[in-house]
Amino acid sequence: MSHPFGTTITATTVIETMSGFTSWEDRYRQVIMWGKLLPKMDEALKQEQLLVAGCESKVWLASEFDGEYWHFQADSDARIVRGLIAxxxxxxxxxxxxxxxxxxxxxxxxxxxxxxxxxxSRGNGLRAIVEQIKQVSR
Incomplete structure (x- = not known):
């Protein structure tokens, strides 16, 4: 599974980018942009068992472990949620x-x-995605 962005966007680069914005609107636009960079998940993976419980919009999360690292694919039917997933x-x-x-x-x-x-509900959904990733990787 390749990196979801093609390039490596890390938590550090996300924090650096977001701290450069003063307004919530600019941050929101940036989140939407990252959501657009997130590759569309293969429709075949969008199955019931991959849905994240606790999200008001549909969120699918697939994971794969290569023996050392975890790789995740995720998608949503909502633009802002795709950005939050990113x-x-x-x-x-x-x-x-x-x-x-x-x-x-x-x-x-x-x-x-x-x-x-x-x-x-968006905040809870975000926490639900994180919780699922933490559970899967235990």
Whole structure:
């Protein structure tokens, strides 16, 4: 499974990019843009058992472990959610189980200044995606 963006967008580059914006609108636009860069998931993978519970829009998450690193593919039917997925994959894709378990998602999202601007259900959905990735990689 190749990197979801073709290039490597890491949690660090995400934080650096987002900290350059002063307005929520600019951050929102950037999140949408990252969502557009996220490759479309193969329709054959969009199965019931890959749906993430707790998301108001449909989110599919597929994972693969190569013996050292985890690789994730995810997609959603909502534009902003695709962007949020891109942010999550920046932190977790092609990482070890240990990295994934130790990654401080709350601090990451706090640095991005996003959670306060998301609806409660979007915020919960975001946490559900992270939780599923952490469970899978245990």
């Amino acid at each position: 942010l999550v994959l920046a932190a977790f894709h092609h990482q070890t189980s240990e990295h994934i378990q130790q990654f401080d998602t709350d601090a990451y999202f706090a640095q991005l200044g996003l959670i306060d601007h998301l609806s409660p």
